[in-house]
Amino acid sequence: MSLVVPDGTGIDLQAGVPPSAAAAPARWSHRHLLDLDVVSWPEIELVMQTTDAMREVLARPIAKVPALRGIGVTILFYEASTRTRVSFEVAAKNLSADVVNIAASSSSVTKGESLVDTIRTVEALGADMIVMRHATSGAPYLAAEHFGGSILNGGDGWHAHPSQALLDLYTIRGHLPGGPNLHGRKVVILGDILHSRVARSNIWSLTAAGADLWLCGPSTLLRGFDRWAAAMAAVPGHGRFTLTSDVTAAVRDADVIMALRIQRERMSGGLLPSLREYAARFGLTLDRLALAKPEALVMHPGPMNEGVEIAPEVAVHPRSVITDQVTNGVAVRMALLYLLAGAAGRAREATGG
Amino acid sequence: MTGRQIMTADEIRRATIRISHEIVEKQAGTAGLALVGIQRRGVPLAHRIAEAIAEHEGVTLPVGALDITFYRDDLSLVAQQPLVKGTDLPFDLNGATVVLVDDVLYTGRTIRAAMDALVDFGRPQAIRLAVLIDRGHRELPIRADHVGKNVPTSREEIVRVHLAETDGDDSVDIERVVGAVAEPVAR
Numbered sequence: 001m002s003l004v005v006p007d008g009t010g011i012d013l014q015a016g017v018p019p020s021a022a023a024a025p026a027r028w029s030h031r032h033l034l035d036l037d038v039v040s041w042p043e044i045e046l047v048m049q050t051t052d053a054m055r056e057v058l059a060r061p062i063a064k065v066p067a068l069r070g071i072g073v074t075i076l077f078y079e080a081s082t083r084t085r086v087s088f089e090v091a092a093k094n095l096s097a098d099v100v101n102i103a104a105s106s107s108s109v110t111k112g113e114s115l116v117d118t119i120r121t122v123e124a125l126g127a128d129m130i131v132m133r134h135a136t137s138g139a140p141y142l143a144a145e146h147f148g149g150s151i152l153n154g155g156d157g158w159h160a161h162p163s164q165a166l167l168d169l170y171t172i173r174g175h176l177p178g179g180p181n182l183h184g185r186k187v188v189i190l191g192d193i194l195h196s197r198v199a200r201s202n203i204w205s206l207t208a209a210g211a212d213l214w215l216c217g218p219s220t221l222l223r224g225f226d227r228w229a230a231a232m233a234a235v236p237g238h239g240r241f242t243l244t245s246d247v248t249a250a251v252r253d254a255d256v257i258m259a260l261r262i263q264r265e266r267m268s269g270g271l272l273p274s275l276r277e278y279a280a281r282f283g284l285t286l287d288r289l290a291l292a293k294p295e296a297l298v299m300h301p302g303p304m305n306e307g308v309e310i311a312p313e314v315a316v317h318p319r320s321v322i323t324d325q326v327t328n329g330v331a332v333r334m335a336l337l338y339l340l341a342g343a344a345g346r347a348r349e350a351t352g353g
Numbered sequence: 354m355t356g357r358q359i360m361t362a363d364e365i366r367r368a369t370i371r372i373s374h375e376i377v378e379k380q381a382g383t384a385g386l387a388l389v390g391i392q393r394r395g396v397p398l399a400h401r402i403a404e405a406i407a408e409h410e411g412v413t414l415p416v417g418a419l420d421i422t423f424y425r426d427d428l429s430l431v432a433q434q435p436l437v438k439g440t441d442l443p444f445d446l447n448g449a450t451v452v453l454v455d456d457v458l459y460t461g462r463t464i465r466a467a468m469d470a471l472v473d474f475g476r477p478q479a480i481r482l483a484v485l486i487d488r489g490h491r492e493l494p495i496r497a498d499h500v501g502k503n504v505p506t507s508r509e510e511i512v513r514v515h516l517a518e519t520d521g522d523d524s525v526d527i528e529r530v531v532g533a534v535a536e537p538v539a540r
Contacts, residue, residue, distance in 0.1 A: 052437075057423065061473075066423065
């Protein structure tokens with residue numbers, strides 16, 4: 001061990017953790033994290049600041065702090081996942097939490113146990129926090145009604161994936177040339193919007209950040225979003241977003257292009273003519289990337305279907321921050337676990353429990 | 354609330370200079386010394402002590418900043434979740450004599466957390482403690498090696514340290530909180 005804080009980690013302590021950070025008096029007030037629709041912009045800023053501190057922890061020779069010692073975190077995934085599940089697990093372990101992993105495919109769920117029974121069982125076994133993924137939209141809301149601790153939504157159906165949206169925002173702010181302020185910057189989410197919980201959560205955070213948000217995809221995969229876009233103009237703290245099926249118009253002069261996976265497992269008949277036609281009409285290719293700003297960022301929440309929604313050479317393009325998204329995922333999830341644990345602790349204090 | 358000043362700017366300056374001499378005297382020189390300020394007001398104090406040592410010894414000591422937020426044993430107890438201010442230790446702790454610097458020594462829990470945090474970064478040869486104010490009421494077997502001023506207090510009192518770098522002026526005040534429980538850590 002020579003240098004304690006290694007150089008070249010890309011962490012600028014001065015910029016990342018300003019000494020005047022106390023100027024942001026925001027405080028996390030939510031016991032659960034189910035979606036970003038109820039999270040205010042100052043709270044999102046607090047997550048970003050806390051993530052800076054977690055990145056500093058990750059750069060230490062021993063990337064582990066005792067902040068969540070004695071806190072039981074159960075990771076309960078009813079759907080397949082690699083990066084989200086592992087990233088939450090690593091995050092919880094870095095904070096010294098006691099982590100239990102439950103894969104629904106090998107649990108009593110296969111014997112017919114209901115979600116509510118599973119939640120009660122997990123609570124009785126000592127969980128303080130549950131990170132949950134479920135194929136049904138809204139399942140974490142049901143779980144939250146029956147759980148005394150905190151629920152973190154790790155993705156529910158088509159509905160929400162708040163930790164992904166926050167790590168996307170953190171990655172954009174860290175890499176956007178011209179600084180982290182997203183106000184007026186053009187961000188394009190391209191692809192299968194209809195089935196995407198990532199897109200839905202990103203709509204909340206990116207409009208709160210003031211971005212000029214565009215959603216682009218085949219009209220069959222934008223169904224219903226026109227009403228949301230119209231209603232959003234009236235939501236305080238958020239702004240409009242634009243819908244289009246014209247890829248050229250969408251990517252032109254974009255600051256950020258986020259390609260989404262075509263969710264073949266969720267495609268019912270008639271939404272797409274064929275993957276080949278989709279790739280030709282909507283895939284993020286080098287030619288389309290060339291229409292964006294020269295320094296535009298390329299993102300993808302993964303897992304990628306290379307050659308469908310994103311060309312292989314775009315995925316590994318110098319402007320791609322796809323691997324940074326994965327790296328930042330751990331730090332963002334550490335920040336979320338830490339902030340939720342604090343809010344849950346304060347709630348216990350207040351009720352004398 | 355009623356406040357009264359217990360240290361003026363001049364007294365803070367003199368105490369800081371005296372501590373800087375004591376640190377060098379105890380170490381019989383400056384070899385291996387490093388200063389680590391505890392966020393938030395320990396950091397400017399550590400820089401002031403380093404400047405004083407640079408002045409009278411002609412040696413610039415490394416100065417670090419330590420955020421102990423993740424090491425606190427009262428995550429659920431703090432009314433306002435502390436904002437993380439960042440740790441920056443730009444030197445090798447292994448074999449160094451680290452002088453922790455903080456503004457107020459009270460229960461000792463902050464210092465316990467700081468020692469836990471420090472040893473995660475390496476194995477210092479020794480850890481010492483310098484504080485501007487020792488107000489008593491220790492809950493852990495911890496004592497300071499260098500103290501600016503010993504102030505007998507009651508638990509109902511709050512010691513407020515103001516430093517130009519963080520608060521605009523230099524002063525230490527003591528306040529009695531009427532009908533309220535004192536903060537767990539005097540800040």
